[in-house]
Each structure stands twice: as structure tokens, then as C-alpha cells.
Amino acid sequence: MVYEMRVEHLFLRLDGRVFEVLSDNSGYMQRVHVDAVGFAVKGPDRHGRYKALIGTLDGDELHLGMSRTPVELDEAQFQRFSELVKLAHAARDAGPDPW
Numbered sequence: 001m002v003y004e005m006r007v008e009h010l011f012l013r014l015d016g017r018v019f020e021v022l023s024d025n026s027g028y029m030q031r032v033h034v035d036a037v038g039f040a041v042k043g044p045d046r047h048g049r050y051k052a053l054i055g056t057l058d059g060d061e062l063h064l065g066m067s068r069t070p071v072e073l074d075e076a077q078f079q080r081f082s083e084l085v086k087l088a089h090a091a092r093d094a095g096p097d098p099w
């Protein structure tokens with residue numbers, strides 16, 4: 001099953017056990033396995049916006065460097081993003097399908 005949402009020029013997409021960030025105005029693409037994807041969120045700010053970072057984990061923290069994608073979300077987008085994160089965590093916790 002594929003779950004996705006759009007935030008400005010980015011598509012945030014969970015396809016099975018892979019979390020993707022795709023851009024519609026450049027060739028930017030980030031693909032991270034659910035076992036290694038991490039999320040950090042701040043907010044809401046005084047305007048009701050949230051700032052999220054999506055990237056790869058280094059232990060329990062987001063890896064520093066270019067592997068992080070910043071995303072700004074309004075309240076409605078944040079609710080959808082929260083559900084997408086829950087689904088990514090559920091896919092991670094379910095483990096791979098047995099062969």
C-alpha cells in the first residue's frame with residue numbers, strides 16, 4: 001500500500017517499507033528505509049506552523065548533514081504528516097515479510 005501527501009513542491013510518500021521525499025520542481029529525491037528513517041518536529045510557532053525534518057537516523061538522533069529534508073506544515077498538513085509518521089513506524093515495527 002502507498003500513502004502519500006503533498007507539501008508545497010514536495011511529495012512525502014510511504015511505499016511499503018521505504019519512505020520517500022520527491023520534488024516536483026527539481027530532481028531531488030530522498031529514499032530511506034523505515035528502519036533508518038527519522039523525524040524531528042518543532043512547533044507550533046506563533047503562526048501555527050510546524051517545522052519538520054526528515055532524514056536518516058544515527059543511533060536515536062537524526063544524522064547531521066545533507067541527508068535531512070526540512071518541511072514546513074500548517075495544522076492540517078501536520079495532522080496528515082503525523083499519520084504518515086505513525087504508518088512509517090508501524091511498518092518498521094512490523095518487520096520485513098518472511099521469505
